[in-house]
Amino acid sequence: MEQYSIDGRGRSEVYLTLALVSVLMAYLSHQEIGLLPFGVPWWIEVPSFAVWFGLINVCFDRWLWRIRVLGLRLSEIPNFSGVWEGTIRAHAPHGGLVDIPVKMRIRQTWSAIDVKGETAQGVTRSKMAGVRLDDEELRYEFETHADVLNEEGKHHVGFGVLQLRDADSIEGFYYTLEGTTRKGTMRLVRASAVKA
Helix, strand or coil: CEEEEECCCHHHHHHHHHHHHHHHHHHHHHHHHHHCCCCCCCCCCCCCHHHHHHHHHHHHHHCHHHCEECCEECCCCCCCCEEEEEEEEEECCCCCEEEEEEEEEEEECCCEEEEEEEECCEEEEEEEEEEECCCCEEEEEEEEEECCCCCCCCCEEEEEEEEEEECCEEEEEEEEECCCCEEEEEEEEEEECCCC
């Protein structure tokens, strides 16, 4: 998984909030230890700010950012995680259009993402990505390793854009850079959720 960029300022505010919650948790832990009716051995340390920040940060990064509380999300970053299945409508090399079945697996945390697509012609992996918050749009650069048994199969790079239409469908387009530019559209529906 690689880190992805967003077009908003939300990450700095989240880190500040996590730090403030961590300070509060460290203070409360220290107070709770003082209320115990017995002495605590010297080798048991009260969880420090750093320990609380690490725990809260990991929990937020992996799970909490996806949660909705009273209809409001804890993070404005859209969730693209899941196994998606659908069709690529590609421009054929000799003209016309061809539909290619595709299965895409997107693993996403609050700070990192991995996009992997599979067709009969090869496997595509993301190399870098960014999210446009207002459009709920994932933009990524990919690298394709084509099936070596396929005579037309070539290693190439390209660019893809996927936009959430609703919780269970995404649409987008792509183009590749392999001598002559190839392009197409994608329509996918969520087959299942994926854990990051």
